[in-house]
Amino acid sequence: MPSALDNVRVVDFSRVLAGPFATMLLADLGASVVKIERGGPGAAGDDTRTWGPPYDDAGEATYYLSVNRNKDSVVLDFADRADLERARALAAGADVVVENFRPGVMDRLGLGYEALSAADPSLVYCSITGFGRRAGADLPGYDLLIQALGGLMSITGPAGGEPQKVGVALVDVLAGLFATVGILAALRHRTATGEGQRVEVDLLSSLLAALVNQGSAFTAGGVVPTRMGNQHPSVAPYEPLPCAEGELVLAVGNDRQFAALCEVLGVPALAADPRYATNTARVEHRETLRATLVERLAARPAPDWAQALTAVRVPAGVVNDVGAAFALAARLGLEPIVPLPRPDGSTVGLTRNPIGLSATPPTYRSAPPPYAAHPEPSRA
Structure with missing residues (x-):
């Protein structure tokens, strides 16, 4: 090929x-x-x-x-x-x-x-x-x-x-x-x-x-971003949260996902609360929202919540170490x-190289060359 x-x-x-x-x-x-x-x-x-x-x-x-x-x-x-x-x-x-x-x-x-x-x-x-x-x-x-x-x-x-x-x-x-x-x-x-x-x-x-959005916050908005830990400057909830066991990462990017999150957590009315009904409102009231979510998440371990939320298309997951990350990719057939x-x-x-090309895919021909103290190619 x-x-x-x-x-x-x-x-x-x-x-x-x-x-x-x-x-x-x-x-x-x-x-x-x-x-x-x-x-x-x-x-x-x-x-x-x-x-x-x-x-x-x-x-x-x-x-x-x-x-x-x-x-x-x-x-x-x-x-x-x-x-x-x-x-x-x-x-x-x-x-x-x-x-x-x-x-x-x-x-x-x-x-x-x-x-x-x-x-x-x-x-x-x-x-x-x-x-x-x-x-x-x-x-x-x-x-x-x-x-x-x-x-x-x-x-x-x-x-x-x-x-x-x-x-x-x-x-x-x-x-x-x-x-x-x-x-x-x-x-x-x-x-x-x-x-x-x-x-x-x-x-x-x-x-x-x-820096993308953090850069344009300054170049276009005149805002100098600061450290916010694991929170996102423009989206909420978008962070890891403690559960009964472990931490759950939530990346809620729109109102549908937030409503589905509230359903799974057993607080559907939260999605209609004016403080949280839109992303802008959720960002403004992120601390009270976080406190409510942490209270609900304390009922179950993080993997259980991740499974339930993924089933309703809410981006959620646990914090993997590098070994677990490779294992996940393997399970997904990557x-x-x-x-x-x-x-x-x-x-x-x-x-593996992450680029997929249907006609000319990446190839893996040889390991990194050993060091050879002479001027000829090490794999002549």
């Missing part, structure tokens, strides 16, 4: 998360990706190879494994002239180059956009930075720092509590997704015109774009884990 990006050659100079995540998505869609890893004295390749625990049964860091499947690896020392020339030769044969060095580093190596595009005007060149190439060029682009500076921590965590980061490097993931979209758009343009271009994504802009073969014949299980 053909893949969507058959015959697209990607040379990936990026490391850690945002860039490797983008190139893994391209690889899943069929692109041939060569990962350039740092060699030389004391080098050990991509930083995430040493970011553990946890490690898998083969002793590899699970962080590295999460974003590097379907790739080949070439280890190069840019301080070595021969290795640098090898890097330039690989880039010269690419359809797409991806890098996330500090602005100016690739230019000094002769691997910048201007140099490579002058030799090949059809090249798609993607740069991922922390704060762009202008006034923020020298600022360090770490996900935690962006979550703080970009406002995400100011709206995450309990009301009145300390700022909280999200439990995964979400900004890097978002930037990787935006980079992938940009690369695919640039490839489409190249197909139509033969012309390549530079794709630029920075982590701060990626986060600001991903096949969340795919086994990938290693060169030694063993396999490693990784998360």
Whole structure:
């Protein structure tokens, strides 16, 4: 079966998360990706190879494994002239180059956009930075720092509590997704015109774009959002609530769902109460509404309520840990884990690509490449 990006050659100079995540998505869609890893004295390749625990049964860091499947690896020392020339030769044969060095580093190596595009005007060149190439060029682009500076921590965590980061490097993931979209758009343009271009994504802009309704609250409404714990600024009830056992998550998005909730809880008149009859009213009176719901929910365990509410199409569920989340996806037939073969014949299980394509689905050809301290592809 053909893949969507058959015959697209990607040379990936990026490391850690945002860039490797983008190139893994391209690889899943069929692109041939060569990962350039740092060699030389004391080098050990991509930083995430040493970011553990946890490690898998083969002793590899699970962080590295999460974003590097379907790739080949070439280890190069840019301080070595021969290795640098090898890097330039690989880039010269690419359809797409991806890098996330500090602005100016690739230019000094002769691997910048201007140099490579002058030799090949059809090249798609993607740069991922922390704060762009202008006034923020020298600022360090770490996900935690962006979550703080970009406002995400100011709206995450309990009301009145300390700022909280999200439990995964979400900004890097978002930037990787935006980079992938940009690369695919640039490839489409190249197909139509033969012309390549530079794709630029920075982590701060990626986060600001991903703030969506919280961002427009400020840009369009002049409101600076604050931390509200698990409550939603514009919808109620939309939060976890304690039950006789466990917590029930409610995501009531319209009046029909709220009326059905009230029926299941045995308080149908609540839906007609002027304080709660509309979403706007429920948001205004969220605290008294919460108290009433908590009182009713104390009669049964959270799983019982979730089952009863789901049966009447009220969005409700329990708080799963990661293992239970994968188990749920498996029960729903989503096949969340795919086994990938290693060169030694063993396999490693990784998360399935969520994109479904009827004609050119993602493929899973190989596990993330092992580190090999030589300049040839690790899976030649």
